[in-house]
Amino acid sequence: DWNMQSFVEAAIADIRARIGPTGRAICGLSGGVDSAVAAALVAEAIGDRLTCLFVDNGLLRLGEFDEVLATFRDTMHLNVRGIAAGERFLTALAGVDDPEAKRKTIGRVFVEVFQEEAARLGQVEFLVQGTLYPDVIESVSVKGPSAVIKSHHNVGGLPETLHLKLVEPLRELFKDEVRAVGRQLGLPEALLRRHPFPGPGLAVRIVGEVTPARVALLQRADAIVTEEIRAAGLYDDIWQAFAVLLPVRSVGVMGDERTYEHVCAIRAVTSQDGMTADWVRLPYDVLHRISRRIIAEVRGINRVTYDISSKPPATIEWE
């Protein structure tokens, strides 16, 4: 597409001019589309003078850290460092059950980890971020800070703490345009089509305290949801589909035994931009397969419910 081609060429020229012939930049990859496309653009402009960091906060989906790291490294040929910091995040989250407190804890540890890595690299002047136009609008809300329902911009403190200059090549784009830029740059389609995933990851899908055991349970239930949604050919029609682990136990029977285990909720929504959302009328047989498999394969969950709430008033995530 000619328009995309010229956008990409102009963006690369801008980035080169801003960073200069010897400048170095750092970029935190979340595993999502925005940061990946931003990094790919900057890498086109300055090559290996861009170092990307992909932090495993222990709250990613099952197998995601290794898979996405391999995509960044082997398919996109980014200069990327994977940082296994799961234990550090989960330790900091022990005893924290309030949703906003969880987000703040995760944000704080992320800044610490990022700062340590940046210090190790030395000589970095620029921070690349995949900020989109809607993010720019949201963060200058005329309603003021009290209008912020959830503190989504969990890495907001990064530029100030690190004294880095921001490079935000996607500032004027909407999500679908970012995907088109990614396509133009030859990014894998599977990455471009991935469902959005919150920065605090599974922490906001474990209602109450996050423990390593609960993360492990939810990862397995969530993987089944994704597999079955894909198998049914529905993945690309859905904005997000996932499992939520509830702090509720329920009685069940298994063979001759009584069980008393976790309940998990399934959430699947359609949306244009995440601001409003409708629950997906998933076929009963898909719901049936998801439920049967979770209960059979994930020891520790004995009941599955389906969330039929729209946004507003319910949010997409449970926390």
Ligand code: XMP
């Ligand atoms: P809610 O739950 O507010 O979510 O309806 C709207 C969209 O934002 C995502 N989300 C987050 N993303 N940090 C993020 O980066 C967060 O703390 C966060 N909370 C929610 C959510 O997955 C949905 O796409």
